[in-house]
Amino acid sequence: MSVVRPRVLATQTADLQLAAETLRAGGLVAFPTETVYGLGVHARDAAAVERLFRVKGRPADNPVIVHLADLDALGQVAAQVTPLARSLAAQFWPGPLTLVLPAHDEVPSAVTGGASTVGVRVPDHPVARALLAAADLPVAAPSANRSGRPSPTTAAHVTADLGADVEVVVDGGACRLGLESTVVDARGRVPVVLREGAVTREDLGLDDRGSDRLLRASHPPTAPSPGTRYRHYAPRCAVEVVGPGQGRAIAALRARAGAHVGLVAAAPVGADVGAAGDRVTVLAAFRTAGELGQQLYGALRRGEQAGVDVIVIEAVPDVGIGRAVMDRLRRAAGQLG
Numbered sequence: 468m469s470v471v472r473p474r475v476l477a478t479q480t481a482d483l484q485l486a487a488e489t490l491r492a493g494g495l496v497a498f499p500t501e502t503v504y505g506l507g508v509h510a511r512d513a514a515a516v517e518r519l520f521r522v523k524g525r526p527a528d529n530p531v532i533v534h535l536a537d538l539d540a541l542g543q544v545a546a547q548v549t550p551l552a553r554s555l556a557a558q559f560w561p562g563p564l565t566l567v568l569p570a571h572d573e574v575p576s577a578v579t580g581g582a583s584t585v586g587v588r589v590p591d592h593p594v595a596r597a598l599l600a601a602a603d604l605p606v607a608a609p610s611a612n613r614s615g616r617p618s619p620t621t622a623a624h625v626t627a628d629l630g631a632d633v634e635v636v637v638d639g640g641a642c643r644l645g646l647e648s649t650v651v652d653a654r655g656r657v658p659v660v661l662r663e664g665a666v667t668r669e670d671l672g673l674d675d676r677g678s679d680r681l682l683r684a685s686h687p688p689t690a691p692s693p694g695t696r697y698r699h700y701a702p703r704c705a706v707e708v709v710g711p712g713q714g715r716a717i718a719a720l721r722a723r724a725g726a727h728v729g730l731v732a733a734a735p736v737g738a739d740v741g742a743a744g745d746r747v748t749v750l751a752a753f754r755t756a757g758e759l760g761q762q763l764y765g766a767l768r769r770g771e772q773a774g775v776d777v778i779v780i781e782a783v784p785d786v787g788i789g790r791a792v793m794d795r796l797r798r799a800a801g802q803l804g
């Protein structure tokens with residue numbers, strides 16, 4: 468175990484006890500989940516939540532997700548657990564699905580961004596669950612990046628962004644999914660997707676026409692998650708999304724025009740990108756949309772570190788997990804939010 472400032476801990480029981488005590492004492496603890504690293508604080512400690520917002524540089528009206536060790540604690544966070552929430556939790560928890568429900572009185576308004584609802588999920592990561600169980604608290608945790616930066620998918624990403632501003636980083640290796648959870652409004656009779664994620668519309672039994680039809684019947688339209696209004700996932704260089712199979716050609720074109728180019732494309736990419744090859748750095752090669760999702764944020768950060776002018780990324784079909792991937796790609800390219 469290497470101990471630095473912040474304390475980067477391994478995932479043995481003793482370390483998790485120390486991390487859990489830090490949470491109980493109002494400290495900031497970054498920890499791995501199956502989606503991305505979260506920056507956790509005691510959700511009922513309003514002062515700790517306020518510090519969390521300061522450290523992230525997060526707008527006060529953007530609510531944070533409360534994380535639980537298991538379903539049993541849901542009643543401490545939500546004032547009302549709808550039949551829909553019960554059935555989604557039974558189907559998808561632990562897992563990358565956040566349910567928005569009426570907030571319990573004991574949840575500080577800093578957590579809910581001043582709204583009457585709260586987002587809550589049970590993550591599917593052994594370290595996250597062990598930490599949450601040891602802390603025995605609801606833990607408010609946004610992604611552990613500085614606001615506006617790509618979400619962290621390794622402990623090194625967390626320390627690069629937040630440095631000594633957090634007490635503890637629990638290092639659980641790379642996150643399995645690499646994209647944030649799906650956020651759904653679960654107050655009505657059908658789920659309303661507020662942010663795309665690893666649990667897909669197809670998984671939820673929604674297709675675009677079907678959900679619209681059901682929505683009109685049961686529920687007024689709901690605004691997307693407040694967080695989706697802000698520019699997100701943005702690296703410090705340009706991002707250009709291109710069609711499937713076009714990455715190499717467009718990267719070579721940009722390189723011939725004098726740019727240092729980062730390339731993220733479907734495998735195999737190969738080193739041959741024409742005469743401009745030495746000005747093209749391959750940042751990631753993916754076989755599936757899920758693999759692109761897993762590698763995307765790391766590739767954006769690697770591109771920055773390599774000092775590229777532009778990252779060229781091949782699009783994937785806008786279905787299934789591809790919908791969440793394309794949502795993040797468009798945001799990184801500044802086309803949304």
Ligand code: TXA
Binds near residue numbers: 579610
């Ligand atoms: O996978 C994830 O969700 C990760 C891990 C750490 O759990 N967390 C995460 O948190 O992505 P954050 O804060 O980066 O994004 C939370 C999103 C924001 O878009 C926020 O607006 C939305 O969830 N959200 C949280 N509570 C909400 C609520 N009560 N109503 C609507 N949207 C909510």
Ligand code: MG
Binds near residue numbers: 609618
């Ligand atoms: Mg975030």
